[in-house]
Amino acid sequence: MSLVIKRYIPLVITFLMGIIMVIATYFFAPGTPARDATALLTGSVDILVVMAGVIGLIVLIRHHSVNISKRGRFWKYSIFTIIGVILYLIIGLYGVATHPQHLMYASDLFAWVYNNIYVSMDMTIFSLLAFFIASAAYRAFRLRSLEASILLIVGALMLLGRAPVGGAIWEGLPTIATWLLNVPNTAGNRAITIGIAIGAILLAIRQLMGIERGYLGPEQQ
């Protein structure tokens, strides 16, 4: 009985939810009650994941608080994470209290912090990759294989063809870059997309059949 409640019922729920979504999408026309039920289900996911986000935030705070209290590795930096979470959360809750629709992200101060503080750090951290990608190109070049050469030559042509300096050096470079993007890149991308689709569908089927159970957490609990 215990095993039924702890493991089998969640697996049955997963199966039923997935099957309802598939059947409603393929066998019922838009506007029918069955198809409208899928809108309720997808809307429910939006609501359910918020609480998952809350749990994630609590776990993050707990992890860094424990790290500070135990003087763990890099504990001093955990203080910055806690400060960031608490300050931004207070701003967010203030936004919820004052916004006419009680929204958080849409509130003035929260959006201001996002646009002026968060984006500032986000852009800088992501632009770091511009430097690391150069060393990655060097490592690829050292491989001296045809595949690595194709990767680098296409990458270099794309860079030159897309940047204004490429057109200034030779007017044919933008044309070559456009052709590379539209023809070989399309072929490879389509193959990858089809491969991803097949893989994702199989993963979803495995999940619905109860073969993939990692999302349920540890077996012993």
Place this chain on the structure above:
Amino acid sequence: MIPPELDLFAAIFGVFATIFIYSFLWKENPLSRAVEHLFIGLAAVFTLAFMYDAALTQGVWGTARLYEGNLIWAIPILISLMYFFFFSKKYFYLYRYPVSIVAGIMAGMMITGMIQSNFLVQIQSTAQLPLVGAGVWEGWPPPGLDSIIIIIGIITALSFFFFTWEHTGILGVSTKIGRYFLMATFGAAYGGTVMARMSLFIGRLRFLYETSYSDWFWAWYLVPIAVLCVVGVALWQRSKPQAED
């Protein structure tokens, strides 16, 4: 209403955060780590806020939703409270119920969505490539030749992911050609990524150079001070080599 003085704070913070993060390129140091940790905290709350707004708009303020008395939208809110059993050892299994609902719905959406947008549409687009007709074999390169290259590229690249048989003989040749197409795709993605990241880098440089407040403060005034902070911390670290951080 946001006080305009906050823009001065944003400029000062932006300069220090930018220089501290870029100091990572020289060497990982306490300043870059501090800003990264602060970013993690902000990112966590921002992600939650984004999801919260989507849920509130979807479940409460949307048409015919909870706000208008459609109480069915209270059910997912009540079920979502079961997530808190994550912290209970005894009742942990109840946490699996909302997780299984989300996993099931997402799996169903993945099956229907992937079949339509990522599988059928890609095959349909390939089948519609022009091979015959007026103007298909005119100009250079002719669109018909491009179509043939794309079709060959897709078939050979797909064969690369085919592991039922060993990649020898005709299949070996096909996978080899497919690998070249895949490398060209990765090269194009590489070029695009570099361009995007360089554009972000230029954006940060422009921020440092152009940001001002009330015609008396320019952000770049603070750049040498931020650099001195980084150098000072590096020298302090060097004087204490045994310290972990």
